[in-house]
Amino acid sequence: xxxxxxxxxxxxxxxxxxxxxxxxxxxxxxxxxxxxxxxxxxxxxxxxxxxxxxxxxxxxxxxxxxxxxxxxxxxxxxxxxxxxxxxxxxxxxxxxxxxxxxxxxxxxxxxxxxxxxxxxxxxxxxxxxxxxxxxxx
Numbered sequence: 562x563x564x565x566x567x568x569x570x571x572x573x574x575x576x577x578x579x580x581x582x583x584x585x586x587x588x589x590x591x592x593x594x595x596x597x598x599x600x601x602x603x604x605x606x607x608x609x610x611x612x613x614x615x616x617x618x619x620x621x622x623x624x625x626x627x628x629x630x631x632x633x634x635x636x637x638x639x640x641x642x643x644x645x646x647x648x649x650x651x652x653x654x655x656x657x658x659x660x661x662x663x664x665x666x667x668x669x670x671x672x673x674x675x676x677x678x679x680x681x682x683x684x685x686x687x688x689x690x691x692x693x694x695x696x697x698x
Contacts, residue, residue, distance in 0.1 A: 568695065572614060572616070575610055575611050575614065575616050576616060576692065576695075578603070578610070578611075579611070579616050579619050579620070579623075579692055580692060581603075582600045582603050582604060582620075582623055583600075583623070583685055583688060583689040583692065585597065585599055585600035585603070586600045586623065586626070586627070586681075586685045587685050587686075587689075590678075597627060600623065600627070601623070601624060601627040601628075604620050604623050604624050604627075605624070607620075608620055615695075615697040616692075616697075618697035619688060619691075619692055619697070619698055622684070623688065626685065626688070629677075629681075630677055630680070630681035633673065633676075633677030633680075634674045634677050634678065636673075637671075637673030637676075637677055638674045640670050640673065641670040641671040641673065644666070644670045
């Protein structure tokens with residue numbers, strides 16, 4: 562017995578659009594974020610089409626994922642790069658042990674953008690899987 566919910570035609574089209582937007586976010590990994598920018602623009606342009614439906618929660622979730630990821634990746638990358646240069650510069654003035662510690666700390670700062678990347682990819686997958694079940698998120 563098929564227990565899949567049949568959606569009205571308008572919701573089917575909106576669900577297909579939402580699926581495409583999730584795919585654009587996922588493809589952002591391969592395109593350096595360019596398709597993610599297209600996806601967030603679609604979220605804002607097409608938000609009226611999903612207003613008042615269960616798909617509205619997915620649009621909100623997608624936009625939050627984009628902006629939180631953008632901020633974390635940008636700030637984390639800047640801090641890691643600046644921290645690396647500062648650590649390398651100070652490390653040159655200090656003995657080898659302290660310089661090594663500072664470079665290790667700078668390397669740890671590089672984990673911030675990596676963690677943001679993993680977090681955003683998790684959210685994209687989680688959102689798509691929830692969408693596939695016809696559930697709001």
